[in-house]
Amino acid sequence: MFDALRKLFGSEKESSKQIAARRLQLVLVHDRASVSPEIMDKLREEIIGVISKYMDINRENMDISLANGDKDNSVALVANIPVSRMKHGK
Amino acid sequence: MSGNKTRAEIIVITSGKGGVGKTTTTANIGVGLAMKDKKVALIDTDTGLRNLDLLLGLENRIMYDLVDVTEGRVPYKKALVPHKKFRNLFLLPTSQVKDKSSVNPEALMKLCDEMKSEFDYILIDCPAGIEQGFQTAIAGADCAIVVTMPEISAVRDADKIIGELGRADKDNIKLIVNRIRPQMVEQGDMLDMKDINDILSITCIGQVPDDEKVVTSTNRGEPVIMTEDSLAGRAYKNIVRRILGEDVEFMDLHKDTFLRRLKRAFGMN
Secondary structure: OHHHHHHHOOOOOOOHHHHHHHHHHHHHHHHHHOOOHHHHHHHHHHHHHHHHOOEEEOOOOOEEEEEEOOOOOOEEEEEEOOEEEEOOOO | OOOOOOOOEEEEEEOOOOOOOHHHHHHHHHHHHHHOOOOEEEEEOOOOOOOHHHHOOOOOOOOOOHHHHHOOOOOHHHHOEEOOOOOOEEEEOOOOOOOHHHOOHHHHHHHHHHHHHHOOEEEEEOOOOOOHHHHHHHHOOOEEEEEEOOOHHHHHHHHHHHHHHHHOOOOOEEEEEEEEOHHHHHOOOOOOHHHHHHHHOOOEEEEEEOOHHHHHHHHHOOOHHHOOOOHHHHHHHHHHHHHOOOOOOOOOOOOOOHHHHHHHHOOOO
């Protein structure tokens, strides 16, 4: 009954206000950190360089970005890097 | 603060983005403080784009402007325009002909220092943007009021301004959320004061609804705070009381609709 009502009132779907808040939070993380896209690109390349020494990674599906951290106003660098194969140690 | 020798608190009103209601806010807070028997000076620093005079209905009384004062042609007292109704409210208008770089931060700071002993409050209306005009306007301020509205670009610019104020060591910053449309908030289609507060993490001293009375009062050159029965006017009155240090509860902008009562009955609100 409550679920049906909730659906009726549309609280299941993300409202445009929630979308606005989410977009703002993300863009402000970047604004506040003042990290340019060029720097992010460079950072990405260097991280790939380091990791590639030890393992083969799937570059297409990797994602490195800034996000909100756990605490208020903290920023986290979140990297999701799929590993396709570990390299054998020599 | 009402003794013979007063030392004004200098407040800069700023926003980053244009069109969010900086000048309207300055005019209303200025009139509101004057209604509370404070001696108030309003300095318009938006050089080249004079508007505060219009909102106060003083456009026909201007003889000299801010640039005349900072360049030493006339003493500031000669340039001050007294308000028609509130005799303890004065406007120092901006120049309509010069460009934004014609007043520098040092000159404005010097002027504020000179005026400080004569007033309880000096409000500085800041130009939009974060260039030199902004740096000039904030230079002498003790505290800043950032005006924003529930629109992502305005909130983003407010965040930028808060960052700039921090870099200039202005740490006493308050927020006003202007032009809220309660019905859209109700429908989940507009950020409300709490959302913006959470995002910007700045103490909020007011939420002002988007009120048609603001338009009609602007048409007449009488800030809406002078209108008895308007929601926006009441919101500005509360802001003035908060500036004076009172603890005032935030008013409910929403009408008690059927949907609201129903939602509340089901514990969803």
